[in-house]
Amino acid sequence: MDPKEIPFLSKEYAQELELTGDHANSLVNYEKGVVENPDNSPELQEHNEICQSGIARMAIKTGDLRRGVQLAKQLEGRVVKRDCAIILEQMKCYERGRDYDNQVRLLLDPLNEPDEAVRVVRESRSIEGAKLVAKFFVKLGDHNSAIQFLVMSQCVQEAFELAEKNNALKEYASAIEKHGNISQSLELAEYYNKLNDMYMAAKFYNQAGHYSTAMSLLFKNGDDEDCVALAVDCGIKSKDQGLTNSLIKFLLGEDGNPKDPAQLFRLYVGLGRTQDAAKTAVVVAQIHQAKGSYRVARDLLFRMHQQLREKMMRIPLDMNKSLMIIHSYMIVKTLIAKKETQLAARLLIRTCGEIQRFPAHIVPILTSAVVICTQANLKKSAHKFASQLMSQEYRPKIHEKYKKKIEDIVRKGGNQTDAPEGSSPCPICDEAMPDYAMSCDNCKSLIPYCILTGRHIVADDFSKCPHCEMPGYYSEFRKLSNQNENCYMCGGDLKEAIPENAKFYLDKMENEYK
Numbered sequence: 001m002d003p004k005e006i007p008f009l010s011k012e013y014a015q016e017l018e019l020t021g022d023h024a025n026s027l028v029n030y031e032k033g034v035v036e037n038p039d040n041s042p043e044l045q046e047h048n049e050i051c052q053s054g055i056a057r058m059a060i061k062t063g064d065l066r067r068g069v070q071l072a073k074q075l076e077g078r079v080v081k082r083d084c085a086i087i088l089e090q091m092k093c094y095e096r097g098r099d100y101d102n103q104v105r106l107l108l109d110p111l112n113e114p115d116e117a118v119r120v121v122r123e124s125r126s127i128e129g130a131k132l133v134a135k136f137f138v139k140l141g142d143h144n145s146a147i148q149f150l151v152m153s154q155c156v157q158e159a160f161e162l163a164e165k166n167n168a169l170k171e172y173a174s175a176i177e178k179h180g181n182i183s184q185s186l187e188l189a190e191y192y193n194k195l196n197d198m199y200m201a202a203k204f205y206n207q208a209g210h211y212s213t214a215m216s217l218l219f220k221n222g223d224d225e226d227c228v229a230l231a232v233d234c235g236i237k238s239k240d241q242g243l244t245n246s247l248i249k250f251l252l253g254e255d256g257n258p259k260d261p262a263q264l265f266r267l268y269v270g271l272g273r274t275q276d277a278a279k280t281a282v283v284v285a286q287i288h289q290a291k292g293s294y295r296v297a298r299d300l301l302f303r304m305h306q307q308l309r310e311k312m313m314r315i316p317l318d319m320n321k322s323l324m325i326i327h328s329y330m331i332v333k334t335l336i337a338k339k340e341t342q343l344a345a346r347l348l349i350r351t352c353g354e355i356q357r358f359p360a361h362i363v364p365i366l367t368s369a370v371v372i373c374t375q376a377n378l379k380k381s382a383h384k385f386a387s388q389l390m391s392q393e394y395r396p397k398i399h400e401k402y403k404k405k406i407e408d409i410v411r412k413g414g415n416q417t418d419a420p421e422g423s424s425p426c427p428i429c430d431e432a433m434p435d436y437a438m439s440c441d442n443c444k445s446l447i448p449y450c451i452l453t454g455r456h457i458v459a460d461d462f463s464k465c466p467h468c469e470m471p472g473y474y475s476e477f478r479k480l481s482n483q484n485e486n487c488y489m490c491g492g493d494l495k496e497a498i499p500e501n502a503k504f505y506l507d508k509m510e511n512e513y514k
């Protein structure tokens with residue numbers, strides 16, 4: 001045989017072996033196929049390209065990724081493109097086969113794609129992969145990342161030493177928080193305890209399940225908001241009645257320092273004690289409301305309302321009513337400014353029905369009610385509120401500007417009538433009910449209110465705020481969005497509001513919230 005023929009025969013043999021899956025022998029034959037010092041004939045160049053790309057492929061297939069990829073990189077033109085495709089194919093094979101270690105190896109070294117390698121390790125939680133990534137970052141001098149991945153690969157001692165040496169204890173702690181086991185958390189808790197860092201010590205006692213140790217540290221730091229919040233997390237996680245009872249006392253101020261009631265609320269929500277959570281919300285909101293801080297009270301109730309919703313908890317009636325009343329009052333001003341006199345008057349009537357909730361502004365609210373009800377042709381109501389203002393307690397406080405007018409209304413007597421309230425179908429039983437009634441006389445259901453008008457919702461004109469998901473009239477959402485105005489409850493943009501199915505919404509409220 002002509003020795004010159006050997007490389008060509010080897011190439012053909014290699015190709016056959018590749019087809020049969022004998023990658024190791026195929027590699028040997030592709031290697032034999034390469035012609036050293038080829039002349040410049042295109043045929044010979046193509047022959048060598050085929051052999052080299054074969055070597056690259058077989059190197060990858062037999063696990064010598066480094067060589068395979070490097071060879072592939074050296075190749076030119078269309079062959080390179082093909083080989084890149086081969087590498088990607090190989091990556092996919094690893095991915096499909098969940099061979100994360102080789103995938104990470106390929107990404108780190110020949111491909112130099114550390115971000116992608118990090119992603120694979122995070123998603124796969126491959127320990128070997130994490131070790132490889134850690135090594136990569138150590139070499140790079142990126143200690144923080146190295147610490148993360150050392151912990152992930154369970155090389156905790158190494159990670160800790162690296163952290164101490166480089167003043168990166170925070171990184172180490174956050175890695176333990178995410179990936180550490182109980183004994184590692186406990187060890188770290190004790191370390192922080194010795195350093196007198198109560199918060200961090202408690203955090204890791206909590207993580208290790210040593211709740212009462214954690215809490216006793218936190219109880220000594222009632223002035224620190226973060227410690228209080230952590231105590232609540234700890235109480236929720238512990239599910240221990242004795243501990244949560246001491247925690248409630250702590251939050252209520254047994255140490256002479258009552259904590260932010262939002263934390264007590266959060267604890268009750270976390271423990272699934274909806275009624276207690278709602279009671280807390282109502283009491284705290286009422287304290288703000290009594291001082292005349294209506295927006296604070298409304299926002300607080302709304303936030304707590306949303307927290308309960310998020311946990312799929314049903315809103316207790318009391319809390320729902322508190323939010324409805326304060327919200328109704330809050331939107332009156334806006335409605336007056338928009339000359340929506342009827343709406344404003346109806347909501348003032350609602351507010352005055354609960355006037356004891358607004359002790360700081362009884363006289364001004366009753367006064368507005370008289371004025372707006374008169375404008376809205378609700379003369380009977382105007383007379384009623386005017387008469388209330390004639391009491392010894394309120395009369396001296398009426399603004400001079402309105403005194404005479406109010407006295408005139410009272411003098412005219414109470415034989416007047418209100419323009420009748422409109423009616424609209426109950427969204428549950430379809431029987432007509434007054435627009436501003438919140439419960440249906442026919443089916444006895446409680447009906448949600450529209451957050452833009454205060455009326456009960458109706459089935460054929462229904463939508464929800466795209467952000468806070470509070471219900472209302474679709475047409476009103478549209479109107480507001482066309483005026484570039486935002487949700488009256490959460491302040492969110494209303495452009496995405498679409499007509500929705502009220503019955504579906506009501507069913508969901510009824511069945512999914514416990």
Ligand SMILES: [Zn+2]
Nearest residue numbers: 426429440443
């Ligand atoms: Zn009904």
Ligand SMILES: [Zn+2]
Nearest residue numbers: 465468487490
């Ligand atoms: Zn909203």
